[in-house]
Amino acid sequence: GAVVSQHPSRVICKSGTSVKIECRSLDFQATTMFWYRQFPKQSLMLMATSNEGSKATYEQGVEKDKFLINHASLTLSTLTVTSAHPEDSSFYICSASRPGGGGEKLFFGSGTQLSVL
């Protein structure tokens, strides 16, 4: 089946540094990928929609200059948390949509736990 790979699975960084998270679709081309954030004991919150070859679409309240999204190829989207602060500590999850088939399904990465000290 379709697989989405997310890397790294866990990252610890100092406040003020930037962190890049990669999301790859391994066996299909994904023109659209989605980025979510999840705080402990809460549901997933959609941050942005990443479109290959164009600018990402951010949800209301998500700072586009803070969370930089690049979708340079049909199999790779990256999320960069710039100048990270402790309040950015969260579980970040990507998903990719496989087009076609009997009803599209979204496939999710395994998530990245970001801890900002």
Add this chain to the structure above:
Amino acid sequence: DAKTTQPPSMDCAEGRAANLPCNHSTISGNEYVYWYRQIHSQGPQYIIHGLKNNETNEMASLIITEDRKSSTLILPHATLRDTAVYYCIVRTDGATNKLIFGTGTLLAVQP
């Protein structure tokens, strides 16, 4: 996309069927019902989806009421590994369409 209402938590005995309800009274005619689950500290996993007919796959069955205002996900023989948060989501079909998660139901399968 229409919103959904699910109970916050449920218990189920191992080996028994788990029936997870979902209300989606404002669902539109072209919106599908999707079910995903999230095991602790992992990404969500697709389970099943349907439009109006009941659906069954190797993981679960989905029963949608005739008026489509509610549905039930059935795990026929729950195991401890089925302990997870189960999300019911309504969404129009399409690769670029967003998937918006509600609060879900925490299913705890008891030994």
